[in-house]
Amino acid sequence: ASVLPVARLIGSPEADEWSDHALTEWRNATAKTKGSDARAALLYNLFEGLGENVPDEAWEALINTDARSQVALPDAGIWHRLVQLTEVGGGETPPSAAEIPFAALTPVVSGLAMQFAATEPVVSPVASKSAILPSAAAVGTPSPKRSASPVPVGESVLISLLALGNAGPSRAHPILLRQIMKTLAAAGLKKEARNLAAKAALAAGL
Numbered sequence: 413a414s415v416l417p418v419a420r421l422i423g424s425p426e427a428d429e430w431s432d433h434a435l436t437e438w439r440n441a442t443a444k445t446k447g448s449d450a451r452a453a454l455l456y457n458l459f460e461g462l463g464e465n466v467p468d469e470a471w472e473a474l475i476n477t478d479a480r481s482q483v484a485l486p487d488a489g490i491w492h493r494l495v496q497l498t499e500v501g502g503g504e505t506p507p508s509a510a511e512i513p514f515a516a517l518t519p520v521v522s523g524l525a526m527q528f529a530a531t532e533p534v535v536s537p538v539a540s541k542s543a544i545l546p547s548a549a550a551v552g553t554p555s556p557k558r559s560a561s562p563v564p565v566g567e568s569v570l571i572s573l574l575a576l577g578n579a580g581p582s583r584a585h586p587i588l589l590r591q592i593m594k595t596l597a598a599a600g601l602k603k604e605a606r607n608l609a610a611k612a613a614l615a616a617g618l
Contacts, residue, residue, distance in 0.1 A: 414441055417455050418618050421462065421609045432467050435459075439470065447617075449477040454616050457586035458609040461593030485585055486575040493571050498594045500563050568599035581608050582615035 417438055420427035442448050453474055456466045485491060572592045576584055584592075589612055593605040 414438060417459075418610065418613050420464070421458060421606065421613055423606060430464075432465065432470075435466070435470060439473075447478075449474060451616055451618055454586045454589075454612065455618060457590040458593070458613060461590035461597075462606060462609060463597070485588055486577070490571060490575050491588075491591075493567075494575055494591050494595050497563060497568050497571060498591070498598045500598065563595075563599040565599045565601070568595050568601070572596060581612045584612070 416427050416430065416434055420430045439448075439452055442451070452470075456470060456474075459466050486494075572595055575588060575592055581589060589608065593608055596602070596605040596608070
């Protein structure tokens with residue numbers, strides 16, 4: 413039961429029968445271990461970031477526990493835009509969003525996938541943003557599949573990276589991770605969102 417949550421996060425067939433009852437069993441099985449409240453808070457946020465259901469009573473059980481995190485959230489402007497990009501998913505791209513050819517974003521998305529795909533815990537800061545941002549010369553024809561998305565992929569990736577900072581997903585606040593995952597999913601980067609969840613979960617010892 414203790415490994416099922418991670419199996420569910422990575423989309424393993426072994427966790428296809430996942431349910432609220434399975435979540436309760438996992439919580440009961442790990443409740444007496446050190447840091448269990450913080451890990452539960454992380455898991456619940458990761459699940460909700462992927463669209464999984466977390467019962468209200470599971471959240472309520474974390475009230476007045478040691479699940480508080482001392483990790484700082486990003487500045488207000490970055491957080492606001494992160495949330496706004498998620499909300500854009502149901503409508504048109506906002507006028508302020510830059511129009512960027514998708515071919516120019518390939519290095520960004522590839523860099524994001526590399527950053528989020530690693531499964532081992534992070535013990536040192538991630539590579540600098542300059543190593544994964546597209547060069548000014550990277551241009552090309554937009555992909556029909558991507559151009560149909562109402563959410564600006566490039567901006568979603570860049571804002572997500574800025575929100576994470578140099579510490580990466582292994583040291584990010586659970587609430588921030590949930591919002592980043594929702595933003596990436598809204599931009600069509602569901603695989604990257606799932607990889608982010610898996611990396612954060614494994615780094616936390618889930």
